[in-house]
Amino acid sequence: MHPTTITVKDAASGAAGLAPRTPAVRVVGAHKSFVRPEGVQTVLQDISIDVAPGEFICLLGASGCGKSTLLNLVAGLDEPTSGRIEVTGGRPALMFQEHALFPWLTAGKNIELVLRLRGVSRPERRARAEELLGLVRLQDAYGKRVHELSGGMRQRVALARALAQDSEVLLMDEPFAALDAITRDVLHEELTRIWQETGVSVLFVTHNVREAVRLAQRVVLLSCRPGRIAREWTIGMPQPRRIEDPTVAELSAEITDQLRKEIRRHGRH
Amino acid sequence: MGGTDIRTAKPAGADEELAGLEAGLDSLESVPVSRTPVGQVLRQKVAPPLLGAAFVLVAWQLVHAGGLVSEERLPGPRAVGDSFLTLWRQGTLFEIVWTSLERGLLGFLAALAIGTPLGLVVARVPFVRAALGPVLSGLQSLPSVAWVPAAIMWFGLTDAAMYTVILLGAVPSIAVGLVSGIDQVPPLYLRAGRTIGATGLRGARYIVLPAALPGYTAGLKQGWAFSWRSLMATELIASSPDLGVGLGRYLANSREAIDLPGVFFGILLILAVGVLIDLLVFSPLERRVLRSRGLR
Numbered sequence: 051m052h053p054t055t056i057t058v059k060d061a062a063s064g065a066a067g068l069a070p071r072t073p074a075v076r077v078v079g080a081h082k083s084f085v086r087p088e089g090v091q092t093v094l095q096d097i098s099i100d101v102a103p104g105e106f107i108c109l110l111g112a113s114g115c116g117k118s119t120l121l122n123l124v125a126g127l128d129e130p131t132s133g134r135i136e137v138t139g140g141r142p143a144l145m146f147q148e149h150a151l152f153p154w155l156t157a158g159k160n161i162e163l164v165l166r167l168r169g170v171s172r173p174e175r176r177a178r179a180e181e182l183l184g185l186v187r188l189q190d191a192y193g194k195r196v197h198e199l200s201g202g203m204r205q206r207v208a209l210a211r212a213l214a215q216d217s218e219v220l221l222m223d224e225p226f227a228a229l230d231a232i233t234r235d236v237l238h239e240e241l242t243r244i245w246q247e248t249g250v251s252v253l254f255v256t257h258n259v260r261e262a263v264r265l266a267q268r269v270v271l272l273s274c275r276p277g278r279i280a281r282e283w284t285i286g287m288p289q290p291r292r293i294e295d296p297t298v299a300e301l302s303a304e305i306t307d308q309l310r311k312e313i314r315r316h317g318r319h
Numbered sequence: 320m321g322g323t324d325i326r327t328a329k330p331a332g333a334d335e336e337l338a339g340l341e342a343g344l345d346s347l348e349s350v351p352v353s354r355t356p357v358g359q360v361l362r363q364k365v366a367p368p369l370l371g372a373a374f375v376l377v378a379w380q381l382v383h384a385g386g387l388v389s390e391e392r393l394p395g396p397r398a399v400g401d402s403f404l405t406l407w408r409q410g411t412l413f414e415i416v417w418t419s420l421e422r423g424l425l426g427f428l429a430a431l432a433i434g435t436p437l438g439l440v441v442a443r444v445p446f447v448r449a450a451l452g453p454v455l456s457g458l459q460s461l462p463s464v465a466w467v468p469a470a471i472m473w474f475g476l477t478d479a480a481m482y483t484v485i486l487l488g489a490v491p492s493i494a495v496g497l498v499s500g501i502d503q504v505p506p507l508y509l510r511a512g513r514t515i516g517a518t519g520l521r522g523a524r525y526i527v528l529p530a531a532l533p534g535y536t537a538g539l540k541q542g543w544a545f546s547w548r549s550l551m552a553t554e555l556i557a558s559s560p561d562l563g564v565g566l567g568r569y570l571a572n573s574r575e576a577i578d579l580p581g582v583f584f585g586i587l588l589i590l591a592v593g594v595l596i597d598l599l600v601f602s603p604l605e606r607r608v609l610r611s612r613g614l615r
């Protein structure tokens with residue numbers, strides 16, 4: 051085997067608040083408004099979040115609350131109207147709900163394109179692409195076209211492609227929302243394992259409460275119109291968790307109550 | 320919180336279990352892609368057009384033999400075949416075909432070299448698009464024969480005049496094809512490209528152009544058809560010993576010699592060359608592009 055470049059960190063030490071290290075992502079007082087024909091719409095108001103190195107945060111909120119907008123700001127695809135966003139370790143990797151793999155390339159070449167854009171040499175690209183496919187357990191998919199892969203396999207290739215950026219931060223925008231329950235469950239397990247193996251910091255957006263509790267060390271609830279941080283929960287339960295765990299269910303019920311309360315506030319006017 | 324049901328260690332074999340589950344899901348959900356058997360291809364793709372051509376030939380022969388149309392109006396397949404044999408014996412058949420084909424292909428390549436950057440600029444620069452977009456669409460619907468008199472007045476009876484008409488016919492098709500190809504690129508690919516650092520020229524090379532390939536190949540196909548038509552029209556009209564005898568000239572010469580079988584043979588040759596190039600070059604290209612994306 052070629053030498054692996056995946057750094058293995060002790061997952062337990064990845065938890066937040068252990069040492070005052072520079073956060074991997076630092077969002078300070080971010081506002082975002084869009085100018086529309088009907089007027090100015092404030093989508094995000096005074097958002098501040100620190101993501102510690104190696105931390106796994108789930109950003110939870112109803113649809114249309116500005117979760118994707120926030121992720122785009124962190125990804126550098128858009129600028130905040132005011133406030134600051136700092137990211138260490140270069141451009142963050144971003145994974146979407148749609149796999150966003152390029153259909154004119156094979157699974158392996160999709161990963162190699164990322165490496166090529168980073169200036170990795172050709173022989174190294176091939177080895178690294180195969181290594182990353184191995185990491186998501188798709189060793190045999192190197193030469194497969196995107197349309198030959200199932201939904202779950204596509205998201206795993208997309209994850210491998212995101213990891214190919216070798217960023218310290220991985221942003222995920224409802225990446226498993228379109229998958230069936232069994233596949234999603236498997237991908238939760240895989241993501242947890244890969245997060246533990248690589249020590250990458252993850253900011254994971256979802257509207258699925260159980261998914262958030264299943265995955266995160268910290269769940270941040272976003273309120274709607276304008277999007278503000280309503281509450282947050284720290285989850286000490288060790289990984290791997292199961293989505294059926296009674297503790298997961300209990301906490302999910304509590305968070306769901308809060309989420310519903312947030313949504314109900316908007317029904318009144 | 321979270322202290323009640325702590326699972327400290329992974330059960331032995333949990334990882335293998337997950338791997339097995341995943342492998343099962345993968346194989347259940349993957350659609351096996353198999354090649355169509357040769358027999359089926361022959362039956363469904365090759366046989367029908369051959370049958371169609373045979374039908375036309377038989378109908379032609381019947382109409383001819385039945386004496387419905389006089390010999391001066393409609394020569395029979397045999398007379399047209401004789402025109403072929405005459406050219407074959409003279410040894411000029413390939414020369415005639417090649418004179419036109421060479422012009423057509425060179426003109427097409429020139430149109431490609433001009434139409435591609437033009438399409439890129441029109442698609443990506445809003446001002447250029449606003450200025451040139453309507454012009455290109457207009458040119459696309461103007462029959463390029465209309466340019467023949469102007470081209471002859473500019474360049475005389477030369478190859479340059481021929482290439483001018485070809486370019487005016489094919490460049491708009493190729494450019495417009497590329498523009499619509501680029502317009503149809505899903506914004507998601509552009510966003511994904513930007514997050515992996517494919518911006519500016521690198522974005523054009525690695526994301527925009529490959530993503531626009533289906534529209535572009537459609538434009539190329541149409542560009543070839545327009546090149547060929549424009550060229551035939553020009554050869555038919557422009558007559559000069561310097562220009563040599565191409566297919567269009569052969570057709571015009573046959574008319575001047577009141578050789579109707581020759582005229583028919585000329586038409587068949589022009590048709591055959593146009594179809595053959597499409598069949599050998601552009602259709603396979605288009606099929607490859609679409610198939611590799613699972614679009615066909």
Ligand SMILES: Nc1ncnc2c1ncn2[C@@H]1O[C@H](COP(=O)(O)OP(=O)(O)O)[C@@H](O)[C@H]1O
Binds near residue numbers: 084111119120
């Ligand atoms: N580029 C944009 N221009 C105008 N409005 C936008 C834009 N992007 C998002 N919005 C608005 O911001 C709000 C939040 O959108 P989004 O971040 O996609 O929500 P979520 O991902 O939480 O479902 C929506 O009301 C949407 O209409």
Ligand SMILES: [Mg+2]
Binds near residue numbers: 117118119223
């Ligand atoms: Mg969203």
